[in-house]
Amino acid sequence: xxxxxxxxxxxxxxxxxxxxxxxxxxxxxxxxxxxxxxxxxxxxxxxxxxxxxxxxxxxxxxxxxxxxxxxxxxxxxxxxxxxxxxxxxxxxxxxxxxxxxxxxxxxxxxxxxxxxxxxxxxxxxxxxxxxxxxxxxxxxxxxxxxxxxxxxxxxxxxxxxxxxxxxxxxxxxxxxxxxxxxxxxxxxxxxxxxxxxxxxxxxxxxxxxxxxxxxxxxxxxxxxxxxxxxxxxxxxxxxxxxxxxxxxxxxxxxxxxxxxxxxxxxxxxxxxxxxxxxxxxxxxxxxxxxx
Amino acid sequence: xxxxxxxxxxxxxxxxxxxxxxxxxxxxxxxxxxxxxxxxxxxxxxxxxxxxxxxxxxxxxxxxxxxxxxxxxxxxxxxxxxxxxxxxxxxxxxxxxxxxxxxxxxxxxxxxxxxxxxxxxxxxxxxxxxxxxxxxxxxxxxxxxxxxxxxxxxxxxxxxxxxxxxxxxxxxxxxxxxxxxxxxxxxxxxxxxxxxxxxxxxxxxxxxxxxxxxxxxxxxxxxxxxxxxxxxxxxxxxxxxxxxxxxxxxxxxxxxxxxxxxxxxxxxxxxxxxxxxxxxxxxxxxxxxxxxxxxxxxxxxxxxxxxxxxxxxxxxxxxxxxxxxxxxxxxxxxxxxxxx
Amino acid sequence: xxxxxxxxxxxxxxxxxxxxxxxxxxxxxxxxxxxxxxxxxxxxxxxxxxxxxxxxxxxxxxxxxxxxxxxxxxxxxxxxxxxxxxxxxxxxxxxxxxxxxxxxxxxxxxxxxxxxxxxxxxxxxxxxxxxxxxxxxxxxxxxxxxxxxxxxxxxxxxxxxxxxxxxxxxxxxxxxxxxxxxxxxxxxxxxxxxxxxxxxxxxxxxxxxxxxxxxxxxxxxxxxxxxxxxxxxxxxxxxxxxxxxxxxxxxxxxxxxxxxxxxxxxxxxxxxxxxxxxxxxxxxxxxxxxxxxxxxxxxxxxxxxxxxxxxxxxxxxxxxxxxxxxxxxxxxxxxxx
Numbered sequence: 031x032x033x034x035x036x037x038x039x040x041x042x043x044x045x046x047x048x049x050x051x052x053x054x055x056x057x058x059x060x061x062x063x064x065x066x067x068x069x070x071x072x073x074x075x076x077x078x079x080x081x082x083x084x085x086x087x088x089x090x091x092x093x094x095x096x097x098x099x100x101x102x103x104x105x106x107x108x109x110x111x112x113x114x115x116x117x118x119x120x121x122x123x124x125x126x127x128x129x130x131x132x133x134x135x136x137x138x139x140x141x142x143x144x145x146x147x148x149x150x151x152x153x154x155x156x157x158x159x160x161x162x163x164x165x166x167x168x169x170x171x172x173x174x175x176x177x178x179x180x181x182x183x184x185x186x187x188x189x190x191x192x193x194x195x196x197x198x199x200x201x202x203x204x205x206x207x208x209x210x211x212x213x214x215x216x217x218x219x220x221x222x223x224x225x226x227x228x229x230x231x232x233x234x235x236x237x238x239x240x241x242x243x244x245x246x247x248x249x250x251x252x253x254x255x256x257x258x259x260x261x262x263x264x265x266x267x268x269x270x271x272x273x274x275x276x277x278x279x280x281x282x283x284x285x286x287x288x289x290x291x292x293x294x295x296x297x298x299x300x301x302x303x304x305x306x307x308x309x310x311x312x313x314x315x316x317x318x319x320x321x
Numbered sequence: 322x323x324x325x326x327x328x329x330x331x332x333x334x335x336x337x338x339x340x341x342x343x344x345x346x347x348x349x350x351x352x353x354x355x356x357x358x359x360x361x362x363x364x365x366x367x368x369x370x371x372x373x374x375x376x377x378x379x380x381x382x383x384x385x386x387x388x389x390x391x392x393x394x395x396x397x398x399x400x401x402x403x404x405x406x407x408x409x410x411x412x413x414x415x416x417x418x419x420x421x422x423x424x425x426x427x428x429x430x431x432x433x434x435x436x437x438x439x440x441x442x443x444x445x446x447x448x449x450x451x452x453x454x455x456x457x458x459x460x461x462x463x464x465x466x467x468x469x470x471x472x473x474x475x476x477x478x479x480x481x482x483x484x485x486x487x488x489x490x491x492x493x494x495x496x497x498x499x500x501x502x503x504x505x506x507x508x509x510x511x512x513x514x515x516x517x518x519x520x521x522x523x524x525x526x527x528x529x530x531x532x533x534x535x536x537x538x539x540x541x542x543x544x545x546x547x548x549x550x551x552x553x554x555x556x557x558x559x560x561x562x563x564x565x566x567x568x569x570x571x572x573x574x575x576x577x578x579x580x581x582x583x584x585x586x587x588x589x590x591x592x593x594x595x596x597x598x599x600x601x602x603x604x605x606x607x608x609x610x611x612x613x614x615x616x617x618x619x620x621x622x623x624x625x626x627x628x629x630x631x632x633x634x635x636x637x638x639x640x641x642x643x644x645x646x647x648x649x650x651x652x653x654x655x656x657x658x659x660x661x
Numbered sequence: 662x663x664x665x666x667x668x669x670x671x672x673x674x675x676x677x678x679x680x681x682x683x684x685x686x687x688x689x690x691x692x693x694x695x696x697x698x699x700x701x702x703x704x705x706x707x708x709x710x711x712x713x714x715x716x717x718x719x720x721x722x723x724x725x726x727x728x729x730x731x732x733x734x735x736x737x738x739x740x741x742x743x744x745x746x747x748x749x750x751x752x753x754x755x756x757x758x759x760x761x762x763x764x765x766x767x768x769x770x771x772x773x774x775x776x777x778x779x780x781x782x783x784x785x786x787x788x789x790x791x792x793x794x795x796x797x798x799x800x801x802x803x804x805x806x807x808x809x810x811x812x813x814x815x816x817x818x819x820x821x822x823x824x825x826x827x828x829x830x831x832x833x834x835x836x837x838x839x840x841x842x843x844x845x846x847x848x849x850x851x852x853x854x855x856x857x858x859x860x861x862x863x864x865x866x867x868x869x870x871x872x873x874x875x876x877x878x879x880x881x882x883x884x885x886x887x888x889x890x891x892x893x894x895x896x897x898x899x900x901x902x903x904x905x906x907x908x909x910x911x912x913x914x915x916x917x918x919x920x921x922x923x924x925x926x927x928x929x930x931x932x933x934x935x936x937x938x939x940x941x942x943x944x945x946x947x948x949x950x951x952x953x954x955x956x957x958x959x960x961x962x963x964x965x966x967x968x969x970x971x972x973x974x975x976x977x978x979x980x981x982x983x984x985x986x987x988x989x990x991x992x993x994x995x996x997x998x
Contacts, residue, residue, distance in 0.1 A: 213776035222763030235780045379859040522721035524947045527930035552932030556939025575936045593864040595889040598933045606864035
């Protein structure tokens with residue numbers, strides 16, 4: 031006998047359900063909006079402002095912030111406009127953050143899913159490599175790499191990626207282990223689906239929710255690492271700047287020109303907070319227990 | 322309110338006619354993001370000392386929520402209305418201090434999954450003696466002795482070793498027996514068993530059922546057995562209440578429910594569940610599926626699946642005595658008439 | 662030894678298993694000391710499956726029925742002296758090479774919701790076997806095939822783009838069955854297919870399976886702990902206990918006059934929906950709990966709980982003997998062969 035469902039309900043994929051729950055979380059939505067705003071400002075802002083990030087304004091050295099003159103956020107000791115430098119620095123920090131996160135997540139997912147699904151000796155070897163990577167003092171290696179090979183943007187991305195993928199790998203492996211035992215994976219095996227297809231069609235899609243949450247939380251960590259490197263003088267080269275560089279320079283001028291530290295630090299912290307709230311919101315939205 | 326069902330006792334014990342538990346018009350509502358849902362609608366019944374009530378229903382029938390409401394164990398977003406009288410005293414929506422005098426010592430409950438009711442970090446002894454020490458102020462030594470005695474009474478092998486062990490070291494059947502032992506320590510008047518044997522093997526289930534029957538004979542404990550298994554209530558119950566979609570569909574003596582079934586749902590249930598004693602292989606499947614709380618049909622919840630439904634069923638039938646005046650057989654159906 | 666077939670013309674033997682053994686390594690560490698013990702889930706089972714029949718496999722926890730199903734499907738490794746599907750000896754073949762079996766032997770799982778990938782819609786779930794085994798089909802052809810199976814299992818086209826969590830348990834189980842039949846297999850192994858469903862829905866699924874068996878000439882292996890359900894759907898029934906077969910025989914004989922004491926104990930323990938009979942029931946109940954499969958009793962695994970056991974039963978495991986239409990393993994059968 032035919033069994034039908036009430037026709038009125040619209041199609042509800044798990045993603046749509048999650049988006050609905052996400053929209054109800056005010057803090058998360060606000061964070062998302064803020065992040066989009068910051069990104070837009072950093073990308074488009076410098077085109078719209080009158081000052082270039084590397085042009086010196088000899089008439090306005092170490093000018094405090096004020097809306098009366100054209101340097102709204104003040105200038106540094108070389109007469110460069112802080113606002114524009116913050117936005118340009120934001121470009122770099124965000125780019126490093128997102129690019130590094132993407133590569134480290136990609137590497138971590140492939141590593142973890144393979145180790146978790148294949149299990150046995152392969153799993154043991156792969157996870158021991160992860161353990162070894164954890165044991166390596168990453169900052170020292172990053173410093174070494176940068177000192178020897180120079181301060182190139184892509185090198186910074188590589189250096190940070192090399193030490194951020196392990197967390198994802200571990201997380202993904204754990205999830206894979208529990209997913210592997212689920213009946214729908216067993217059903218796929220019983221059907222004769224190949225291992226590769228099971229991993230990519232069943233395991234990875236069911237991980238993506240968690241990975242997405244993890245990614246939003248990794249970005250702040252990466253930006254912070256980049257800032258640390260820049261703070262140590264090993265990040266982006268002059269005159270290009272990032273928030274880390276700005277904070278480094280600003281800290282040195284704390285007595286005489288505190289705004290040089292406050293504005294970039296504020297931008298960095300607000301951005302990091304937003305990523306964290308976003309991550310929390312996504313995690314709550316994707317939590318299957320709410321269904 | 323006087324009890325609607327006449328009382329039959331199967332043992333020789335004589336006890337007072339006074340009702341132990343009186344539930345009147347119990348309703349349970351849940352606040353959800355989709356609005357307010359009603360899980361239990363107008364449930365009334367009563368229980369006398371030494372009597373067993375079987376509550377039968379599927380998922381969504383509201384049987385478990387009814388019990389949780391009585392014990393004051395509903396979730397935070399749930400609200401119960403109505404009256405639950407224990408020995409004449411209302412225990413519904415009363416402050417915790419007052420409820421705890423009844424809940425536990427007089428009104429005990431055991432659940433389906435003993436593993437989640439037992440603390441995996443404490444020994445069995447700790448968990449059992451804790452009950453007595455808190456509720457009855459007994460000393461540790463006395464509580465231990467009482468626990469040991471209870472385990473022996475339940476014919477648990479090697480009770481001393483049992484006391485010193487942790488829950489995870491036992492099988493499902495053993496854990497359930499330990500749960501029963503814990504529940505019976507303070508000699509409650511009523512034991513509510515919510516699907517106690519669903520997770521157990523059939524041979525172990527038979528042992529637990531025999532155990533409950535024995536305990537009832539020895540202590541005169543009243544039992545409320547909540548289950549989806551009609552066979553389980555057949556041998557154990559004096560009265561049987563069948564629930565569906567949050568309402569009571571039929572409520573009568575056990576014999577009447579099985580031999581003089583009046584409600585189409587009960588009849589359909591009896592005919593659709595494979596029974597081992599049936600000679601032929603005919604199974605009459607009930608079309609459709611149990612209603613979800615979110616899309617409860619107006620009127621009788623069983624109407625969409627009922628062969629006898631008509632336009633009258635848009636208004637739910639009240640639970641009333643069967644038309645031919647049969648002793649205390651309540652049915653909620655417009656089309657009742659003996660279907661036995 | 663072969664169980665007698667029920668029909669006069671010998672039906673085709675689809676499966677032949679001799680001495681099937683399934684082991685699991687169980688981590689039984691004490692503190693820091695690592696220790697793995699072997700759990701024998703299935704101990705030396707012999708089985709034949711004939712075309713067109715429904716073989717019911719019944720037993721309590723630890724009896725190994727699920728392990729048996731997975732071993733027969735090749736989902737878990739097993740050892741045997743013979744494991745022939747469709748006369749092809751797969752004993753020596755590693756599981757990855759069981760390809761042919763994957764088309765003709767399908768499985769239906771216990772939990773309808775977790776046996777379906779929550780991220781895929783119904784169309785993708787049911788068409789997965791087609792995408793795996795018939796890659797040449799176009800999307801349109803796949804969709805058409807899926808619609809045909811949906812109709813067969815009694816679902817409407819409207820569920821095609823829905824997701825498992827939007828559907829009820831019964832509907833999800835129908836989808837699991839649709840997925841199993843889309844390749845037109847010869848055999849379907851059902852592992853507790855109705856145990857997770859509401860009682861009023863169980864009959865629907867049981868009837869569906871019987872109907873499909875008639876329409877598609879399927880052979881079913883129906884695994885369940887519920888004797889009543891097994892009785893309704895099976896032609897022959899096998900009773901298992903702690904990895905060993907206790908009795909195998911035609912349904913009617915087994916339920917009316919069981920040979921093995923364990924079968925009798927199971928039948929006695931099932932509560933019947935008949936108050937008068939139940940109240941006056943005074944059957945001997947099995948004592949004790951089911952022993953742990955990690956530490957099975959010696960000799961006949963059932964002897965620790967059997968009323969008829971004697972010293973001999975504790976020492977030597979019973980050999981298989983023929984009964985009327987079946988086999989059993991007991992030194993003290995209830996019915997002399």
